[in-house]
Amino acid sequence: MSGGDQQQVEGETNAYSAAPSALGYLAQVEYALLLVLRRLDVELEFDVSIETLDDIVFHDGEDAAELFQTKHRVDRTAALTNSSADVWKTLNNWIVEGPSNATLTLLTNATASAGSAMSYLRGGKDRSLTQAATGLVTVARTSENQANQLYYQAFLGLGEDGRLEFLSRVTLIDGVPAVPDLASELELAVRKSTKASHRAALIERLRGWWFSTVFDHLMRVALGQRDRIVSGEVESKLLELSQQLRDDDLPIDFYDMPEPNEDEVTDDERVFVHQLRLIALGSARLRQCIYDHNRAFAQRSRWEREKLLHIGELKDYETRLKEEWKRFCLPDTDDESEDDESTVQSKARDRFIRLDQSTLPRIRTHVEAEFVANGSLHILSDRLEIGWHPAWLERIRQVLPELAGPVEGVA
Numbered sequence: 001m002s003g004g005d006q007q008q009v010e011g012e013t014n015a016y017s018a019a020p021s022a023l024g025y026l027a028q029v030e031y032a033l034l035l036v037l038r039r040l041d042v043e044l045e046f047d048v049s050i051e052t053l054d055d056i057v058f059h060d061g062e063d064a065a066e067l068f069q070t071k072h073r074v075d076r077t078a079a080l081t082n083s084s085a086d087v088w089k090t091l092n093n094w095i096v097e098g099p100s101n102a103t104l105t106l107l108t109n110a111t112a113s114a115g116s117a118m119s120y121l122r123g124g125k126d127r128s129l130t131q132a133a134t135g136l137v138t139v140a141r142t143s144e145n146q147a148n149q150l151y152y153q154a155f156l157g158l159g160e161d162g163r164l165e166f167l168s169r170v171t172l173i174d175g176v177p178a179v180p181d182l183a184s185e186l187e188l189a190v191r192k193s194t195k196a197s198h199r200a201a202l203i204e205r206l207r208g209w210w211f212s213t214v215f216d217h218l219m220r221v222a223l224g225q226r227d228r229i230v231s232g233e234v235e236s237k238l239l240e241l242s243q244q245l246r247d248d249d250l251p252i253d254f255y256d257m258p259e260p261n262e263d264e265v266t267d268d269e270r271v272f273v274h275q276l277r278l279i280a281l282g283s284a285r286l287r288q289c290i291y292d293h294n295r296a297f298a299q300r301s302r303w304e305r306e307k308l309l310h311i312g313e314l315k316d317y318e319t320r321l322k323e324e325w326k327r328f329c330l331p332d333t334d335d336e337s338e339d340d341e342s343t344v345q346s347k348a349r350d351r352f353i354r355l356d357q358s359t360l361p362r363i364r365t366h367v368e369a370e371f372v373a374n375g376s377l378h379i380l381s382d383r384l385e386i387g388w389h390p391a392w393l394e395r396i397r398q399v400l401p402e403l404a405g406p407v408e409g410v411a
Contacts, residue, residue: 020074027072027179031107032056033210034182035068036234037189047228050214051221053099056107059228064102069093071108072178078110080174082117082139085148086110091136092151095158095166104170111175121172133163193242201306202241205251209237249366250308254295265290272382274399278389279349289356289378296375313363318385320361321376325386328355344390352388 032050039046039058047059054067071086080086086108094104112118117135120128140152158166177185186207187199194202213229220227244251260268265287272293276286303309329351339347360373380386384403389395397403 023074023179024070024072027109027182028055028070029211029214030179030182030186030207031068031070031176032214033207034185034189036229036231037186037238040231040235040238043231046231048231049217049221049228051218053097054093064099066103066105067094067098068105068107071106071110073108073110074178080108080110080112080116080118080172082135083143083145083148084110084118087118088148088151088155091170092154094170095154102169105173106170107173107176109174109176109178112172118172118174121167121170122174123171129164129167132167133160136167137163190238190242193238194245197307198245201251201308202238202245204306205241205253206238210234243366245308246366248364250303250364252299252367252369252372253302254299254371255369257291257295257298260287260290260294262287270382271384271396271400271403272378274396275381275387275389275392276352278345278387278392278395278399279352280345281349281352285353285356289374292371292375293378293382294375295371296373297379299369299372300376300379317361317363318376318380321373321380322386324358324360325355325377325380328352328358329386329388331390348389 029050032048032055035056035058036048049057049059053064055070056068057064058066058068069090071080071090087106090106098104106118106121112122117132117139120126120132120135136155140156143152155163183200183203186203190199190202190206193199213233217227217229241251243249262283265283268290273286273290276289281289300314304314329348332347355377356374360370360377362368363372363376377386381388384393384396387393387396
């Protein structure tokens with residue numbers, strides 16, 4: 001993996017820091033995603049691999065059709081010169097190991113200056129194989145850089161015709177965004193998938209999935225297995241995420257949040273947990289309620305942070321949930337006040353369980369994750385806007401004296 005060579009940078013790093021290389025590795029993965037997204041617009045099916053014949057490889061059946069070498073520089077103003085190590089290492093790798101019929105692309109955030117040999121290998125009207133070859137031959141014959149001598153010899157050894165044929169398959173894509181600036185390019189690549197206000201949320205989720213997919217892919221490659229990432233996988237994920245970002249749906253990100261362990265449940269002193277203890281809820285169900293609350297809280301917070309909810313939407317949703325709470329949890333008769341505490345708890349517990357197991361209103365039509373509604377009830381309970389015990393407000397203030405004063409939203 002070329003990723004990016006180590007280099008000394010200012011600040012807390014030093015000459016031996018691997019931070020620039022690590023950024024180069026991350027850039028390689030993100031550049032691969034950007035290339036895949038762009039290719040989805042022009043090709044129906046393709047396969048891609050990472051760290052096989054090159055940093056990024058697009059395959060045509062069994063053959064490697066296009067090889068990409070990525071070079072990332074921390075310095076956004078870095079120049080790609082005729083004598084650059086990035087240039088000569090890349091050319092040598094392709095000469096020695098590259099398939100003879102594959103197209104070859106150097107992708108870098110450095111920039112080749114106008115008139116340099118590499119600048120003539122960009123696509124477009126200024127592309128000139130002759131001028132590129134002339135500039136590179138001059139460097140190979142005159143440079144005293146000992147580290148590059150083997151690279152120079154390999155290039156000169158191709159002969160004049162061989163050099164032109166080789167360079168005809170080489171393209172430079174320079175000045176691409178550095179790692180911190182890639183988000184806008186990725187958002188542009190998915191502009192047809194969702195509306196502008198939702199693109200950042202889509203890319204954040206797609207990136208997470210892509211890094212996980214690449215990790216699994218690299219594990220198989222490292223074990224010597226033949227593996228490809230199929231374009232259909234990316235297309236399906238992109239479609240799934242874009243559908244979740246429609247006006248009648250929302251993305252669900254916390255299905256797999258770690259469940260609370262027994263000690264966490266025992267030590268939990270949050271208001272909504274005390275509310276559940278007031279009705280003597282069993283420990284297993286209490287744990288599930290805490291899990292629902294935690295996931296709903298995290299999910300709602302993320303939706304709000306990403307501005308995926310309409311103004312007032314969450315408040316309206318909570319109003320609908322409180323209506324359901326009234327239908328299920330208000331006492332059946334006025335005579336219940338005469339029951340002993342055990343009976344009061346039993347009746348309240350039964351009402352709560354019926355509510356918990358009922359089909360609750362969805363925040364949007366296609367949001368099927370049940371923890372959103374169930375957990376939102378516990379968020380309301382935590383704010384003391386609803387309760388499960390008929391005398392919930394009085395009892396909770398006995399348990400938690402700090403709540404004895406006025407509570408916002410509670411009479």
